Amino acid sequence: MIIAANLKTNLTRSATHRYIQEINSCVQKSSQEVIVFPAISSLDSFSAAVTVGTQNAYPVQSGAFTGEIGLQHLEEFGIKTILIGHSERRHILGESQEFIARKFHYFKKQGFKIIYCVGEPLAVRESSKEEMLTYLYKQYEGIDTSYENLIIAYEPVWAIGTGKIPTLENIKDIHAELKKKSSAPLLYGGSVKVNNVKDILEVKNVDGVLVGSAALYAEHFCSMIQAADELEK
Numbered sequence: 001m002i003i004a005a006n007l008k009t010n011l012t013r014s015a016t017h018r019y020i021q022e023i024n025s026c027v028q029k030s031s032q033e034v035i036v037f038p039a040i041s042s043l044d045s046f047s048a049a050v051t052v053g054t055q056n057a058y059p060v061q062s063g064a065f066t067g068e069i070g071l072q073h074l075e076e077f078g079i080k081t082i083l084i085g086h087s088e089r090r091h092i093l094g095e096s097q098e099f100i101a102r103k104f105h106y107f108k109k110q111g112f113k114i115i116y117c118v119g120e121p122l123a124v125r126e127s128s129k130e131e132m133l134t135y136l137y138k139q140y141e142g143i144d145t146s147y148e149n150l151i152i153a154y155e156p157v158w159a160i161g162t163g164k165i166p167t168l169e170n171i172k173d174i175h176a177e178l179k180k181k182s183s184a185p186l187l188y189g190g191s192v193k194v195n196n197v198k199d200i201l202e203v204k205n206v207d208g209v210l211v212g213s214a215a216l217y218a219e220h221f222c223s224m225i226q227a228a229d230e231l232e233k
């Protein structure tokens with residue numbers, strides 16, 4: 001399974017080093033694929049069993065894009081994994097589907113592993129299932145769903161950072177629908193915690209989790225990695 005931590009705008013550079021060190025020992029004992037996305041200023045070359053990815057980058061080698069980083073900044077640290085389409089970048093930073101697709105193609109061309117996020121806001125969730133799927137499928141526009149280094153994360157916007165999660169039955173239903181669009185590994189994200197991770201990982205077509213706030217403590221994130229290991233025993 002794939003167990004990923006999105007540290008968002010948290011943990012300084014030194015705290016991230018400590019964090020990676022702390023989780024390294026549990027990652028070494030685990031058979032899970034573990035990915036951590038630190039804040040941009042905390043990216044570095046880490047000698048650890050964990051894969052480090054970037055939460056964002058501009059689709060360019062280098063250039064005049066104030067406040068952004070490009071491919072050369074990732075190459076400096078050997079980073080080959082990127083998160084694209086996260087709801088906070090879509091809804092807070094205003095990234096359009098067209099721009100997201102452009103970013104996707106740029107990093108696909110570079111052979112990056114792409115964790116591509118899709119998810120619906122509450123108003124869409126409260127409409128019909130058909131409308132909800134139409135909304136989600138729009139987020140697949142311009143995306144190569146058969147890319148071999150693709151991982152998709154289904155993250156309902158209303159479940160991110162809120163402590164609310166869909167029912168397990170619901171996750172099962174949506175994941176079954178999304179698997180029809182792409183056979184790439186499909187993660188669930190949105191208020192995954194130590195106490196619900198096992199139940200979520202047991203749902204059919206859930207190939208892993210993308211965890212935000214509950215992953216900020218290395219100890220908690222390690223418990224989630226261990227929970228995945230226990231399920232595979």
Ligand code: PGA
Binds near residue numbers: 155159212213
């Ligand atoms: P959360 O965030 O676990 O804090 O809900 C998940 C995410 O945004 O990837």
